[in-house]
Structure formats: C-alpha cells, structure tokens
Amino acid sequence: MLDIRLLRDDPxxxxxxxxxxxxxAWTLIDEILVCDEKRRxxxxxxxxxxxxxxxxxxxxxxLKKSGEDSSEVEAEVRKIGERIKSIGExxxxxxxxxxxxxxxxxxxxxxxxxxxxxxxxxxxxxxxxEKPSFDFDPVDHVELARKNSLFDFELGxxxxxxxxxxxxxxxxxxxxxxxxxLLDLHTTEHDYRExxxxxxxxxxxxxxxxxxxxxxxxxYGLEDGxxxxxxxxxxxxxxxxxxxxxxxxxxxxKMTAYTPCFRREAGSAxxxxxxxxxxxxxxxxxxxxxxxxxxxxxxxxxxxxxxxxVLQKLGLHYRTIELCTGDLGFSSAKTYDIEVWAxxxxxxxxxxxxxxxxxxxxxxxxxxxxxxxxxxxFCHTLNGSGTALPRLYVALVxxxxxxxxxxxxxxxxxxxxxxxxxxx
RNA sequence: GGAGGGGUGGCAGAGUGGUCGAAUGCGUCGGUCUUGAAAACCGAAGUGCCGCAAGGUACCGUGGGUUCGAAUCCCACCCCCUCUGCCA
Numbered sequence: 123m124l125d126i127r128l129l130r131d132d133p134x135x136x137x138x139x140x141x142x143x144x145x146x147a148w149t150l151i152d153e154i155l156v157c158d159e160k161r162r163x164x165x166x167x168x169x170x171x172x173x174x175x176x177x178x179x180x181x182x183x184x185l186k187k188s189g190e191d192s193s194e195v196e197a198e199v200r201k202i203g204e205r206i207k208s209i210g211e212x213x214x215x216x217x218x219x220x221x222x223x224x225x226x227x228x229x230x231x232x233x234x235x236x237x238x239x240x241x242x243x244x245x246x247x248x249x250x251x252e253k254p255s256f257d258f259d260p261v262d263h264v265e266l267a268r269k270n271s272l273f274d275f276e277l278g279x280x281x282x283x284x285x286x287x288x289x290x291x292x293x294x295x296x297x298x299x300x301x302x303x304l305l306d307l308h309t310t311e312h313d314y315r316e317x318x319x320x321x322x323x324x325x326x327x328x329x330x331x332x333x334x335x336x337x338x339x340x341x342y343g344l345e346d347g348x349x350x351x352x353x354x355x356x357x358x359x360x361x362x363x364x365x366x367x368x369x370x371x372x373x374x375x376k377m378t379a380y381t382p383c384f385r386r387e388a389g390s391a392x393x394x395x396x397x398x399x400x401x402x403x404x405x406x407x408x409x410x411x412x413x414x415x416x417x418x419x420x421x422x423x424x425x426x427x428x429x430x431x432v433l434q435k436l437g438l439h440y441r442t443i444e445l446c447t448g449d450l451g452f453s454s455a456k457t458y459d460i461e462v463w464a465x466x467x468x469x470x471x472x473x474x475x476x477x478x479x480x481x482x483x484x485x486x487x488x489x490x491x492x493x494x495x496x497x498x499x500f501c502h503t504l505n506g507s508g509t510a511l512p513r514l515y516v517a518l519v520x521x522x523x524x525x526x527x528x529x530x531x532x533x534x535x536x537x538x539x540x541x542x543x544x545x546x
Numbered sequence: 547g548g549a550g551g552g553g554u555g556g557c558a559g560a561g562u563g564g565u566c567g568a569a570u571g572c573g574u575c576g577g578u579c580u581u582g583a584a585a586a587c588c589g590a591a592g593u594g595c596c597g598c599a600a601g602g603u604a605c606c607g608u609g610g611g612u613u614c615g616a617a618u619c620c621c622a623c624c625c626c627c628u629c630u631g632c633c634a
Contacts, residue, residue: 161596165595165596166596166597166602169603170603172602172603176615179564182614183614183615186614195614196614199614200614202614367556367593369574496574496591
C-alpha cells in the first residue's frame with residue numbers, strides 16, 4: 123500500500139509513475155484524494171463534537187456527585203451523541219472506500235526501473251555459463267521423464283485434474299533431493315533460518331503481501347474464501363511478522379522455507395506450459411528478507427546472488443534480467459528474474475523472481491521496527507525463489523541428458539540422490 | 547467435538563461504570579557516579595489519526611449493543627491455555 127501522503131503531496135507525479143506499469147489503476151487516484159479530503163474534514167468535526175461530549179459528561183459526573191439535577195444536560199449530550207454517530211458513519215464510509223481503492227494501487231516502480239510495456243523491454247543484466255552443446259538431438263524433459271519413469275501426468279490427473287503431476291520412483295527422489303539441497307545451501311552458506319509454515323492461509327495474510335484483493339481469482343479458496351492454499355511461501359513466511367514492532371537488532375531477518383505452491387493459472391495452457399513448466403501445484407524453496415529501509419537495495423543484490431548460486435552449483439546456464447515497469451509484479455518496486463536455459467525446451471525458463479517491495483507490503487501488514495531514534499518505521503521486505511523446483515528440474519534433466527536417454531547428476535546433488543546417474 | 551480459564555503498552559501484569567491512556571516490574575533511552583562497565587540512584591518514553599500549531603481524538607482480541615459516560619456491563623465472533631474425547 124502506498125503512503126497516502128505521497129498521493130496528497132504530488133498526485134500527478136504518482137499518477138505518472140503508476141501509469142508506467144500500464145493498466146488503469148492510476149485513474150483511481152483522484153477518487154482516493156476526494157475520500158481523503160472528506161474523511162479528514164469529517165474527522166475534525168467529529169473530534170470537536172467528541173471533545174464537547176467528554177467535557178459535558180464530566181460535568182454530569184460532578185453534578186450527580188453533588189446530588190444536583192442533570193437531566194437537562196444529559197439531553198444535550200444525547201443530541202451531540204447522535205450527531206457524532208451520523209458524522210462517524212460518513213467518515214467510516216469515506217475511510218473504507220479510500221482503503222479499498224488504495225489497496226488496488228500497485229507499488230511504485232523503483233526510480234531506476236527501466237520503462238517498458240512488457241517483457242520484451244526487460245534488459246539482460248548478466249549471464250552465467252554457456253548453453254550446453256550436444257552431439258545428438260536433445261529431447262525435452264517430458265520425453266526424458268517417459269524414458270526414465272520420472273513423473274506421470276496421467277497419474278496426476280487421475281487423483282486430481284490436469285495441471286497436476288505425480289513424481290515416481292527416482293523421479294520423486296530427485297524432486298526431494300533438490301528441495302533438500304536448496305534448503306541446506308541457504309541455511310548453511312547463506313545464513314537463513316529455515317521455517318516450515320502452514321500451507322493454508324487466512325485472508326489477512328493474503329492482503330498483507332498483496333495477493334488480495336486484486337488476485338483472488340488466481341488463488342484456490344477454501345471455506346467460502348476465508349482461507350486460501352498458499353500460492354507461494356512468500357505469503358506465510360513474510361506474514362509471520364505481520365503486525366509486529368521489531369527492534370533494530372532483530373534485523374535483518376532471513377528466512378527460507380520449502381512449500382508447495384497452488385495457483386489456478388486459468389487460461390494459460392499451451393506450448394509455453396508443456397510438461398512441468400506451469401502446474402497448478404508445484405514445489406518451491408523461497409527466500410524472504412525483512413530489513414531496514416536503507417539496506418534493502420543491497421539485500422536485493424545479495425538475495426539474487428544467493429538464488430543464482432543454486433544454478434552455479436548445479437552447473438546450469440542462466441541469465442538474469444531486470445523487469446521493466448510494464449512487467450513488474452503488483453507489489454514489487456524492483457525485480458530481477460533469473461532464467462535458466464532448458465536445452466530440450468529450447469528456451470529460457472524463469473526459475474526465480476527476486477523482488478524488493480520497499481515498505482509496500484510492510485505498510486499493508488503493519489510490520490515496523492524501532493529505529494535508533496526510537497521512531498517506529500516500516501521495514502522493507504524482499505523475497506525471491508531459491509528456486510522454483512519444476513523448472514529447475516526441467517533444466518537439470520535436459521542439460522545433463524545423454525544420448526542414451528540417461529541423465530548425469532551434478533556432483534553437489536549426488537549425496538542427496540544416492541547416485542551419479544539416472545537410467546541406462 | 548465437550549468443559550473450564552483467559553486475551554490490557556516492546557514483554558510480563560494490575561485494574562469491574564466517571565478523577566484510567568491505564569499502577570507496578572522487566573526491557574529501552576538520557577543523566578549522576580565510574581578509568582570504563584556493572585550495580586545503585588534520578589529522569590524520559592505507548593500507537594494511530596485530525597490539526598500549520600497549540601492541542602484534540604481514538605485505541606485495553608475483533609465487531610455490535612447498553613449508558614450522559616465503557617478497559618470495566620450485555621451479545622456475537624476470533625484466538626490462546628488447561629482438562630477431556632476422537633485421531634495422523
């Protein structure tokens with residue numbers, strides 16, 4: 123949520139920054155300011171009346187104590203009470219509307235954010251490694267899975283529906299090994315504290331990180347929308363600190379979590395989602411940082427490097443891009459995407475998205491800390507995938523496939539999988 | 547699921563209709579003392595909102611209600627604890 127004071131101070135500047143994202147959210151800003159004005163003037167009037175009421179009520183107490191008649195004054199106060207109530211209702215309505223609208227305004231893109239309409243305008247920041255070359259025609263992960271019985275979409279559909287998969291045998295163990303490898307990496311080399319949160323999430327938390335109110339239809343709702351299946355561990359993990367007042371020495375907080383993620387992904391079937399690439403349920407190891415505002419820029423670089431190290435350790439070629447204004451997620455101010463090369467697929471796959479939310483989420487969830495002057499300030503929150511599992515899996519098997527259909531396992535993963543090769 | 551108890555400031559914990567934004571302790575910050583620290587002593591300090599400011603106002607789990615006036619009384623809901631049932 124944006125600070126209302128930003129909107130008051132320079133609405134046109136804010137509008138134009140919001141506009142760079144595309145969409146129509148900026149058109150709500152005028153109404154927000156109308157509500158704000160209405161709310162504030164109503165509040166002032168209401169408070170004057172309340173002050174009046176408090177004063178007179180005290181007099182009544184005095185009168186009663188000394189045994190005098192107070193019925194006339196009581197009638198007067200009753201009238202004030204009625205006016206307070208009616209003005210209060212107007213103020214509440216304006217306040218509710220203002221909040222409702224404000225929740226729909228996305229975060230402001232970072233000042234240095236490249237301006238562009240869509241993903242074609244995202245600059246590549248760096249690349250690591252090279253595309254592997256093959257002396258045979260590499261196949262895609264779906265074919266490799268068929269040859270080696272790694273996973274089965276029909277078995278996913280039988281017990282659930284399309285968009286779900288069942289990993290089998292060594293294929294299931296590979297998934298589990300990757301999760302273990304990632305958690306161990308981040309907790310031992312990157313100083314993360316591991317948490318294992320609930321997967322069923324309440325509405326307040328979904329508002330806190332920005333999934334609600336705008337993206338309710340993308341989520342799996344439970345119990346009439348009172349709860350949701352977690353779309354990403356970002357939600358439960360960041361919200362562990364919702365409505366907390368931290369002391370400065372608590373920061374930075376770095377947490378990692380493995381969770382499955384559940385997304386409806388409505389209307390996104392097709393070539394770009396073949397095989398494991400876009401599922402309704404997928405595993406992910408997430409990295410979450412809660413930091414002091416002046417440090418969040420550095421932490422985004424660090425967080426991104428931590429995610430990149432995963433791919434380096436596994437020897438997978440990737441590139442890192444920065445999202446332009448038009449491609450930036452709703453709550454994010456600055457985002458790097460890490461895209462791993464999948465030779466069978468013949469393209470790059472997004473395996474990680476690392477974002478700095480500034481105080482946008484913290485303001486929504488009232489997550490603050492006491493600074494050195496004793497002032498309460500909103501923290502900055504960041505998160506990044508470290509990494510998403512299915513696409514990592516895809517890149518791994520496609521990169522290390524052999525001409526006979528077997529798959530070599532990179533050295534760091536071997537202790538987890540208990541072998542250096544799958545198949546043949 | 548059943549029975550009982552409870553949710554108050556960063557934390558713990560008093561407070562059952564007006565003088566309570568709220569005792570006290572811990573923790574925090576400033577000072578005295580000390581070479582420095584600790585201890586001791588003195589002092590400061592809740593959060594949001596409205597207001598240029600002075601100041602005002604709201605907030606005692608959440609939402610309603612009673613009342614001239616609610617942390618305090620009533621209703622509903624949420625959460626936590628203890629006991630108990632079922633159970634991975």
